[in-house]
Amino acid sequence: MSPTAAYQELVDHKNYRYRGCAPDPDEPWLAAGSTEQDGKTVRVPLSAWSAPDLDGGEPQDVRIAREAAAIDVCVGCAVMVACARYANTVDADWHVTEPQGVLGGERGLDRHKRLIARRHEVVAAAPDARFDTDQKRAIIKALALRWDAREVAQVAGMDIRTANWQRSHLVRLLGLPKDATRMQLLEAAQARGLVQADWIRADDGTVPAVVTAMKAHPETVQGPRRTPGRRPGRAKFAAIEGQLDFDAELAALTAAPVAVVHSLPTAMPLEAAA
Ligand code: SF4
Known part of the structure; x- marks a missing residue:
């Protein structure tokens, strides 16, 4: 005020x-x-x-x-x-x-x-400059909206290897353990003003913050078996229930800027006085 x-x-x-x-x-x-x-x-x-x-x-x-x-x-x-x-x-x-x-x-x-x-x-x-890059902002926003590794990369507009490297880097920057979950990463990001709470789609708490293409979350990966002599087809992924409902709102949300605190507020609300 x-x-x-x-x-x-x-x-x-x-x-x-x-x-x-x-x-x-x-x-x-x-x-x-x-x-x-x-x-x-x-x-x-x-x-x-x-x-x-x-x-x-x-x-x-x-x-x-x-x-x-x-x-x-x-x-x-x-x-x-x-x-x-x-x-x-x-x-x-x-x-x-x-x-x-x-x-x-x-x-x-x-x-x-x-x-x-x-x-x-x-x-x-307040986030420091290490978080204030296009790729970091994109991957945080994508991670808030999706939990499948490929979809996170797709929404962030980068390949899965780059997306996972960014996720791993975020875990280190946020001071989280290597086995941190996606929700822990998002909570830490939210505490630093890197992501808005209403963007975050909660998972069941078991989705890891960092995955590799070969170790994707088991519930999300159902890749086809490779047939000898045939070029492998594109991997098929089963989304966790509810995840694909985001498509309509995704366009609007991803168009909005990430809330990043660059300066101190000019007014400080008072805690309720005793
Ligand atoms: S008595 Fe104290 S609390 Fe009341 S108006 Fe004066 S300064 Fe403010």
Whole structure:
């Protein structure tokens, strides 16, 4: 969500006028919300939500007490979730929208930490240049749609030997074991943003990620016996039930570009605030 949209959502909230940090109508330097301490109601000044502009900053113990008081009020605030969602949005340069002060029950430092954690997640999930080749994209897309080795190669537009080499290379790049299954490869590819979930046709979990022409998945290969003196005919393959139903949608799907993350998103959705 963009900062503007999140801010609008916050101020449009039906309880925004009752927010804890709204000025008290009778004592406008105090917050409308309050906290309890030792059974007594404690009023909190509005200045508790942001650091004072002091040379050398405020003493640490004062800052901790100030932030704790503001956070206590936030916790009882009717718009805390929307407030935190807005405060955690990021701008086009991937900077947190509200870097300072207490908002939504969090300090500016908390928002920075969350942003850094999200950055690492996104960077880890983004495919690197080794995946960003025409052949890699084609073979991943084909593998998502088909599980028969020849059909994968056919859909990818390459010969079966090249297709299998690409599959083997993908297994290595994705850090999977040699005996990884097709579904494991596709899950790893999906986690890196290399393939869309709705392209993936699930198999029974036994189809290997890497096959050779001679060791194709046993359920899919029924090659003809060679008759001495005769040129072998073209191998016949029996598709797993349901696989050949994809033809109609295949044309549309293969025409669509593979979703590859090349840059960080410009907005970060907030995890549901506690
Ligand atoms: S959550 Fe805190 S900062 Fe946000 S509106 Fe409520 S009291 Fe104010």
